[in-house]
Amino acid sequence: MQPSCRRWPSPGKPGLFLGTISKNALPFSTNIIYVVERNWSSKLFMSSILQEEIMHRVTRILRPPFYLLLMAFLFCAGMPDALAGDTIRINGSGTCLEMMKPLMKAYGKVSRGVSFNMEKPLGSSGAIKALLDGALDIAVVARPLKPEEIARGGKLKPFGKTPLVIVTEKRTPLKTITTRELEDVYAGRTLKWSNGETIRIILRPNEETDTKILKHLSPGMAEAITKAHQRRGLMIAMTDPESIEAVSRIAGGIGTSTLTHVLVGKLPLKVIDLNGVKPSRKTLKDGAYPLAKEISFVTTDRLPNAASRFLEFVYSKKGRAITEKYGVLITIDGK
Structure with missing residues (x-):
């Protein structure tokens, strides 16, 4: 039977972990308890003192055939360099x-x-x-x-690089948008979609890459985003996943993502054409699509x-x- 190893954080000891080997896996009357410490490289190292004590206890009891079980235990516990580079x-x-x-x-x-x-x-x-x-x-x-x-x-x-794309919630009645229309949305001049649904913008922080890229679309877009950050009640998503999750679940939602994020994550979002140009590797390469994230x-x-x-x-x-x-x-x- 192979040793059954368990680890859990040591109470009040940040970075220390306690563990046991099941008493059913080795011929001991009680479980062996060991302590390991997690360093910055996320490798586990057993205290050399405890290793020596455990080795002493085991060799008094185990016959040679059981040394394989001992080695399995030490590997599970985190022998030095056992996981190095892996x-x-x-x-x-x-x-x-x-x-x-x-x-x-x-x-x-x-x-x-x-x-x-x-x-x-x-x-x-x-x-x-x-x-x-x-x-x-x-x-x-x-x-x-x-x-x-x-x-x-x-x-x-x-x-x-991958296209930075305008995305909306799936039911939004929009397939393409012009730069001027996008400016009007962010500036608050357009407040509802064509079906009467309220437009809900999901912003990113001013210092985030997505915001900087979108501002470079046009002088009018830079001004519109600045105004959007000054409006009350608009949501600001701190990370890419938070942004697209919010757009996908909020009716009338609009925001930014990347083509890569949408394709890998198979997200329930609608990718909007910009000025009639579909975002793709091809349109990015030939310069037809203007927004790209490095x-x-x-x-x-x-x-x-x-x-x-x-x-x-x-x-x-x-x-x-x-x-x-x-x-x-x-x-x-x-x-």
């Missing part, structure tokens, strides 16, 4: 993380020893900070690095070998083909 820690903007999902799935099929740790999106700025602090291996971002981030060791490598990778000199090999896959022919399927126009050189 877990790749990634975060970034919501759109960028959506692009990573099919890439990670495909890579997992050819590199079964690798796992990924990708929590809720921190945003470009939050992920870069976490990377520079040593809490991440890779940041996937939608903006250039700031001088101070470069000074701290951040290295940016462009990958591609996608780049940021690393440091501390990049683990496992993360480096994964990025090689992302930039490979197979990796590029996967992202192109989900609306990413590969640029590589940043142009």
Whole structure:
């Protein structure tokens, strides 16, 4: 029988975890309790003192055939370097993380020893900070690095871009919108859709990339967004997932997303043509569609070998083909 290992946070001891091996799995009269500590790289290490004590107790009781069970226990508990380089820690903007999902799935099929740790999106700025602090291996971002981030060791490598799209709630009676009509919506000059439904704008914070991109559509759009932020009662979504979730569930909702996010997430949203142009890789490439969100990778000199090999896959022919399927126009050189 293989050891049954369990872990849970130690009360009042942040970063410490307690665990047991089931007494039914080993020939002991009581469970063995061990303590492990989680470090910044999310690896688990057993106290060397406890390892020595447990080894002493086990070797007094177990015969040689049972050493295999002991090794299984120590591996489950977190022997040093047992998981080294196997877990790749990634975060970034919501759109960028959506692009990573099919890439990670495909890579997992050819590199079964690798796992990924990708929590809720921190945003470009939050992920870069976490990377520079040593809490991440890779940041996937939608903006250039700031001088101070470069000074701290951040290295940016462009990958591609995807159309920033205008999205509405599914039942909204809208297929295309002109720049002037969009200006009127955000400025509050147009308050209802053609079916009488109240227009409900889901804004992003002023400093967010989506807002900056949309403001560059036209001088009138920049002014309209500024006015929208001054109006009372409008919702401001802090992250990409919060924004599209709000648009999809609020009747009459309108906001922004990216083509990649919509395609990967299979979201219940309506993607609106802009000035009669459908957002796509093709229209983005030929310049017909004006709104684009950049996608780049940021690393440091501390990049683990496992993360480096994964990025090689992302930039490979197979990796590029996967992202192109989900609306990413590969640029590589940043142009």
